Amino acid sequence: MTEAKTVYFIDDEELLRIAGQQTLELAGIDCVCFDRAEAALEQIAPDFEGVIVTDLRMPGMGGVALLHAVLQKDPQIPVILVTGHGDIELAVAMMRDGAYDFIEKPYEPERLIDTVRRALAMRRLTLENRQLRSQVKSALRAHDRFRGFSGAMDRMRKQISETAATDANVLIVGETGTGKGLAAQALHGDSPRAGNPFIAINCAALPADGIESELFGHEAGAHAGALRTRIGRFEHARRGTLFLDEIDSLPMATQGKLLSAVENKTIQRLGSHDPIDLDVRFVAASKTNLEEAVANGTFRGDLLYRLNVVTLQMPTLAARREDIPILFLTFVGQVADRYDLPAPHVPGATLDAIAAREWPGNARELRNAAERFVLGLPEGSDTQNAPSASLSDRMSDHERALIAASLTAHEGRLKDTYEALGISRKALYEKMTRYGLDKSSFADPAS
Incomplete structure (x- = not known):
């Protein structure tokens, strides 16, 4: 993928637009200027390969509204806010909402160039990672149709x-x-x-x-x-x-x-x-x-x-309980793609609960639960099968599934996992060894 170099520079003041464009183009960065946020928004798609620099306060759609609209299209498009001295507190709040950075007026040209270059580098890496993820998903669909490490x-x-x-x-x-x-x-x-x-x-x-x-x-x-x-x-x-x-x-x-x-x-x-x-x-x-x-x-x-x-x-989900979290995350991603929705974050506690449930309908029932989760629908009734294993075996299965769920949620990072589970590093190692869990099986294949 070629390096992302496009900047959409949005400001209702013509002199500031001209100055910003000249500054960026002298630094070898392509710049397209807009005097209205609405016009720029029409040109922005989820695969936009650049970044956005926008004034915070403008007639019509302001920088805050533009930020939220852009992040609706793609939450990883970098948006840089240009603010006056009195808007710094608002700009900081907007960074918590997803803005990449803010620049206070009047700014030095080097400050604009440095911020834009960092944002472009991040955007390029984001798009490259997406491409790699897509390739990995295609490979999994073709050669590894059955997700799971059990x-x-x-x-x-x-x-x-x-x-x-x-x-x-x-x-x-x-x-x-x-x-x-x-x-x-x-x-x-x-x-x-x-x-x-x-x-x-x-x-x-x-x-x-x-x-x-x-x-x-x-x-x-x-x-x-x-x-x-x-x-x-x-x-x-x-x-x-x-x-x-x-x-x-x-x-x-x-x-x-x-x-x-x-x-x-x-x-x-x-x-x-x-x-x-x-x-x-x-x-x-x-x-x-x-x-x-x-x-x-x-x-x-x-x-x-x-x-x-x-x-x-074919094994049931009960026979491969440790696979339930990664299967659920896979189904969430597939459902989100089908409905053209962003894949929602699945909290670790949710994965824990899913891993602990009985799934008499196996993967088909789990896929239906993932679809309800993506669409924000209430969970259906949880029909439990009467367990036939001993209490000790059921407790071991449950503990193994919970550890697998936490490893899945944290992409194999051991420190995050043992802290989330509230156990020591040594205890986690011992349990992973006992249950045959390998951290590399939970790592994000695109990372």
Whole structure:
């Protein structure tokens, strides 16, 4: 990124504007002058690469109103206030509200140049950090879709990475909200098939009277209403990955046709006897125990054994409680981006409370809570699951989650963490060692 050099200089007095512009341009700093704050504000966007120097008192919109309007657009744009002697107390108060600095009239040219240069340097670093954060986020979305540093997630990432490189069929099992669809996308995205289609089918949402046409397609005239040939979802997935979510919802007759497709890698459209080669990888998901479904006669055992060449068990949030704070912060950032809102600060006490809660809906429920937090909506009812672990285990889990939450809130800074927790440095080290917590896992990746 090129060095930020633009200054918007705002003053209703023409002689002061001319003097300020000449001073800055002689120092090699680009300067654009405005006689009204309103005109300057129209030109300022969140990606503005410069700083603002504005008189405090002007007709119409004054410096205070301009400061607040600019910070609404981007709270990190440096605003330098030019004040008279009687406004120093107000200028100091405005610095508490977010102003970068103030200069008292009459000022020496060197004072203006020095203040502007420091502000430009800070703006450049701010924009560079944002760019790095954006790159890191993109990398995380592409290669590290599952946030968290728990042992459960380390094992999950390793298993997905190893399995993605093969062409084995995969069965993903886990409770609602544990990220089964995300795991399927990761298997596809990290596989040699990544450049080809990823077709996701929710088997529970398929129309009961047209399920086979939807999956396998049909020829014109195959049945009433089949006016033209239809290509099924399986054909659309050729050379890619076919993800069958809630596969336990498929009727037994359709399970038989699916078994044939998995075994023979061919399908036939309804109304046709011509086989169609099916080069796909099958990934299925279920929140129910399919082995029990086989025992109950509601799922075919031979289909299960064709699909579960590799089985991925998605961990619940209860099994990775230390990941809850970083997941919540990630969701807050994603929700803020979606609504084009600034990401709100999440106090450490809030993270502590979130880490201590039960989340029966897992990551999906946690994401909903993050959305309510960003939008400023009241928190929903906290449905608690009856804990099954011993009191000692629950207390250890709770303590580990609280320490992880505080480390997350303080980006791995140990001094801030043990002071916030009210314990000694030695005690924090001992507890981190006991719970397998590494401060580097909590550091801001863009810092």
